[in-house]
Amino acid sequence: MARINTNPKLVAIFIIYFFMTSHVFTHGAQQQVPCLFFFGASLTDNGNNNMLNTVLKSNYPPYGIDFFAGPTGRFSNGRNTPDFITQLLGFNNSIPPFATATGSAIAKGVNYASAGAGILDDTSRALGDRISMNRQLSNHQTTISGMSSLLGPSTQVQDYLNKCLYIVEMGSNDYVNNYIQPQNYPETASLTPDQFAALLIQQYTTQLNALYTGGARKVAIYGVPPVGCIPQVRAMFPANASGCVDYVNKYTQLFNRRLKPLVDNLNANLPGAKFIYINMSGILISIIASIGASVFGTPCCAVSSAGVCVPNQAPCKNRDLYVFFDNYHTTEIIDRLVAARVYISILTTHYPSEIKNLDQQ
Ligand SMILES: *[C@@H]1O[C@H](CO)[C@@H](O)[C@H](O)[C@H]1NC(C)=O
Numbered sequence: 001m002a003r004i005n006t007n008p009k010l011v012a013i014f015i016i017y018f019f020m021t022s023h024v025f026t027h028g029a030q031q032q033v034p035c036l037f038f039f040g041a042s043l044t045d046n047g048n049n050n051m052l053n054t055v056l057k058s059n060y061p062p063y064g065i066d067f068f069a070g071p072t073g074r075f076s077n078g079r080n081t082p083d084f085i086t087q088l089l090g091f092n093n094s095i096p097p098f099a100t101a102t103g104s105a106i107a108k109g110v111n112y113a114s115a116g117a118g119i120l121d122d123t124s125r126a127l128g129d130r131i132s133m134n135r136q137l138s139n140h141q142t143t144i145s146g147m148s149s150l151l152g153p154s155t156q157v158q159d160y161l162n163k164c165l166y167i168v169e170m171g172s173n174d175y176v177n178n179y180i181q182p183q184n185y186p187e188t189a190s191l192t193p194d195q196f197a198a199l200l201i202q203q204y205t206t207q208l209n210a211l212y213t214g215g216a217r218k219v220a221i222y223g224v225p226p227v228g229c230i231p232q233v234r235a236m237f238p239a240n241a242s243g244c245v246d247y248v249n250k251y252t253q254l255f256n257r258r259l260k261p262l263v264d265n266l267n268a269n270l271p272g273a274k275f276i277y278i279n280m281s282g283i284l285i286s287i288i289a290s291i292g293a294s295v296f297g298t299p300c301c302a303v304s305s306a307g308v309c310v311p312n313q314a315p316c317k318n319r320d321l322y323v324f325f326d327n328y329h330t331t332e333i334i335d336r337l338v339a340a341r342v343y344i345s346i347l348t349t350h351y352p353s354e355i356k357n358l359d360q361q
């Protein structure tokens, strides 16, 4: 079996990560933002699908095999990217899922993400229930209403919400569990790839404006990762010489290329808005290249036809050597590296004073 070698790039990433972690600790584990909200799909979900009628669930073994609380609804063997980002930002605890967040717990933020969720309401319909971006935004309104009883008049709530950080991960399912399966999603099948990307951007524009209206000012928006490379898509279509299904990655690039200007427009048109585009494709490609000797083509667990782990089967033993835990989702070791990169982008844009002492190379 392949082993991770001591690749200089990987070593550099780890050094950056540990340097940042110690930076946080030397400041007495100070929380760098008062509150943190996550919107997204399965890479961000930490329990919102547990009570839904869907095949996209992960609250059973082997999920959570390396997590202190066991299986929780995180689609990972251990902590997921939001857990690491939350920790890097100095929070003592993870942000609770909307499904179970109650009382004063919402003051530090809520995680609305739901596996299967899309920008389009119909995305992932063939797999069961899911909380689409529109429904996540409406759940956020519920949180905002609940905050008045904690924080007082609505102007005070708005001031507080302005100071929070918002992280949004959307779009992957609109491709994997919608556009590339025209037999299951005939509504959008007649659109060209460019028209489909334009439709997503149009909907997303409305959604991100609604987030702003709800008080969000500091927002990090993930681009879509190269989903043509995930085992689930490679099981659906023949892969190209790249090892990925190239045309799927071309489609998602059409979306990403429109997303970046959307972010620029939001910043230009919305007073006080500081939205950033996180190039998830670039981040993942460089991380995976840096650990090139890892197992890439095979997931760590035995998967169902839906691409999630079969319940109660022992996963691979050397989980740090695998890129994918199931057919969609990366292992904890990858999530840790991704989170470190997202954290750098967030600090650079939103909290430059926090990094004035950090060597940005
Ligand atoms: C985190 O926990 C430590 C130790 O209990 C405490 O000193 C610190 O104030 C806590 N930080 C936050 C942000 O709650």
Ligand SMILES: *[C@@H]1O[C@H](CO)[C@@H](O)[C@H](O)[C@H]1NC(C)=O
Binding pocket: 238, 239, 240, 241, 246
């Ligand atoms: C990728 O593979 C598909 C299916 O085999 C093929 O039609 C297409 O031309 C290939 N694309 C490239 C860029 O090689």
Ligand SMILES: *[C@@H]1O[C@H](CO)[C@@H](O)[C@H](O)[C@H]1NC(C)=O
Binding pocket: 223, 256, 257, 260, 279, 281, 282, 283
């Ligand atoms: C993301 O990063 C990759 C690799 O650095 C680059 O090729 C691509 O143009 C970037 N995408 C966007 C939308 O900025």
